[in-house]
Amino acid sequence: MNLHPASNWLTQNRCIGKFARAIREEKGSASVEFVLLAVPLFLPIFLYLSAFSQLSSAELNARSLVREVVRAYVTSQDLNSAEVRANFLLKYGAQRLGFTANEISSMKLNISCSSRNCLEPGERVQAELEMRLTGANRTVRVSAQQYVSPWQ
Numbered sequence: 001m002n003l004h005p006a007s008n009w010l011t012q013n014r015c016i017g018k019f020a021r022a023i024r025e026e027k028g029s030a031s032v033e034f035v036l037l038a039v040p041l042f043l044p045i046f047l048y049l050s051a052f053s054q055l056s057s058a059e060l061n062a063r064s065l066v067r068e069v070v071r072a073y074v075t076s077q078d079l080n081s082a083e084v085r086a087n088f089l090l091k092y093g094a095q096r097l098g099f100t101a102n103e104i105s106s107m108k109l110n111i112s113c114s115s116r117n118c119l120e121p122g123e124r125v126q127a128e129l130e131m132r133l134t135g136a137n138r139t140v141r142v143s144a145q146q147y148v149s150p151w152q
Contacts, residue, residue, distance in 0.1 A: 055136050061097040062129060066109075067144040068093055070127035073111060074146045079119060086111060086127070099131075106132040121150035 072089045076082035086109065094104045110128045111118070118125050126145040133140055 063142045065093045066129040070144045070146045074148045102134045123148045
């Protein structure tokens with residue numbers, strides 16, 4: 001153990017000198033600092049955008065599905081075949097569009113029209129689809145309408 005005050009001062013100055021030299025000689029530290037600061041800041045943004053993209057894609061697919069279902073409904077010859085076609089297309093189209101089995105089982109389709117016979121020429125038929133998205137834990141409601149062709 002060295003008790004001389006001058007040697008203690010010299011040791012402290014050497015440490016300070018090494019630290020100052022290390023600070024002056026930092027090459028590439030800006031990129032490291034950027035990565036260390038940017039990743040924690042940008043990661044939540046990327047996660048949010050990814051979740052938003054998946055939700056938007058599911059809503060767009062649901063909107064396309066209900067539009068095709070109502071189109072199949074209004075092009076049917078009678079009400080019985082219209083119901084069968086609409087339900088078949090709902091299940092088949094949902095599978096083809098990539099919805100999960102839980103999402104398909106949660107789908108509720110409601111078809112409405114203003115008259116008693118929905119397939120009268122010129123009749124407006126509206127279909128509403130409600131479903132639960134499992135990944136986002138959200139309920140999606142979409143609708144579409146189609147007119148029965150007067151030349152059918």
